[in-house]
């Protein structure tokens with residue numbers, strides 16, 4: 328057994344009695360009430376999911392296994408010659424809650440390398456799709472196509488399902504998916520945008536570095552990839568991609584079915600696709616100005632025009648956060664500390680939007696949170712390094728988000744969480760409950 332799997336096994340054994348005790352002795356303890364507004368309004372704030380992998384505080388933002396973003400980056404083993412950690416070490420942290428040693432990290436690096444070859448039939452599936460398919464549709468199709476390889480599904484079909492050990496099959500599938508998602512994303516990128524020319528993997532590289540290499544990027548971009556995948560990994564359990572993955576997996580669907588579904592949710596403009604929308608919005612705006620950085624007045628007008636046409640300002644607002652997203656801040660700091668990027672006109676515009684948009688949104692008076700989220704700041708970095716195909720940005724998000732979603736469904740199996748099935752009511756029942764029937 329690998330060190331990661333052994334450690335995870337120990338953690339699962341330690342954790343199981345806590346869940347069992349809660350279910351057996353405390354099942355009737357109330358966590359809150361559900362209002363009519365919540366039933367109609369997307370269950371906002373309903374406290375009915377459990378995860379220990381990350382927690383989102385409305386004011387502070389995300390913590391991964393109890394650590395803030397700067398703490399996470401500082402704690403994990405760094406790729407030699409780089410300021411950023413191995414994505415593989417972060418995976419170890421998400422799964423176990425322990426910061427891995429360099430040796431433990433390198434074991435995951437090696438394991439993923441062994442699993443990373445993209446099967447030929449996946450390439451066939453991608454090539455069979457119309458070339459103008461959205462890259463997220465391609466990504467989702469590639470993931471679900473690999474379902475035939477699921478260890479979990481095959482053992483289930485063979486009558487080998489065992490509630491205590493089935494997490495091991497999920498772990499197998501999750502690791503295989505994690506190892507292949509970067510190379511699949513790179514294939515889609517080069518097929519669609521780089522004349523269908525492809526770059527062979529470099530056996531020396533870690534997952535983040537490999538992705539940069541396979542899309543044809545510079546050495547500098549390797550750190551961008553590592554940072555991006557870690558920052559986008561997890562945002563507790565209620566967001567659309569994590570919740571969808573969890574929901575689908577709760578029917579004992581395997582990781583391929585579950586994460587393909589999660590990707591489909593991430594592709595919505597109110598969720599992950601907002602990072603594509605942010606770039607479309609800013610590029611359209613810059614084009615109108617002939618590439619000049621606008622005045623504050625001009626920017627305000629453009630923001631109001633967007634709001635008055637009934638659209639949202641992409642990259643702003645959040646269902647839980649009530650302050651600037653620390654993932655935004657982390658990427659902003661990256662921009663400020665990168666010569667060239669710091670003075671880049673598009674970054675100047677993103678900075679100016681940060682100064683102007685919260686005031687406009689507050690005056691508009693609808694959004695509960697006028698501050699930027701992660702999507703407002705990620706695209707400018709990609710654009711600066713030459714990844715200008717913004718239609719592709721959500722695939723980058725999807726590679727990173729897999730870390731959180733797949734770690735979560737591995738634990739779902741380990742703790743035997745039940746099939747998810749909330750109860751629905753009719754409108755007449757709500758009217759009766761409200762006394763307006």
Ligand SMILES: CC(=O)SCCNC(=O)CCNC(=O)[C@H](O)C(C)(C)COP(=O)(O)OP(=O)(O)OC[C@H]1O[C@@H](n2cnc3c(N)ncnc32)[C@H](O)[C@@H]1OP(=O)(O)O
Nearest residue numbers: 597598599601639640641642643644645646693694695700
């Ligand atoms: C990785 C991520 O998924 S981060 C989020 C990415 N999405 C975006 O950036 C899209 C822009 N933002 C939004 O649409 C929203 O803020 C969401 C979807 C993120 C959160 O939605 P909610 O929790 O419903 O937000 P909230 O309670 O503040 O919404 C209240 C009203 O303000 C509006 N509002 C919220 N954010 C914005 C915004 N950025 N621009 C304009 N209006 C907004 C809502 O559309 C809603 O209007 P309605 O009453 O007419 O339906």
Ligand SMILES: O=C([O-])CC(=O)C(=O)O
Nearest residue numbers: 561562565566567646700
């Ligand atoms: O938490 C949410 O609802 C959306 C979000 O920021 C994420 O999933 O990263």
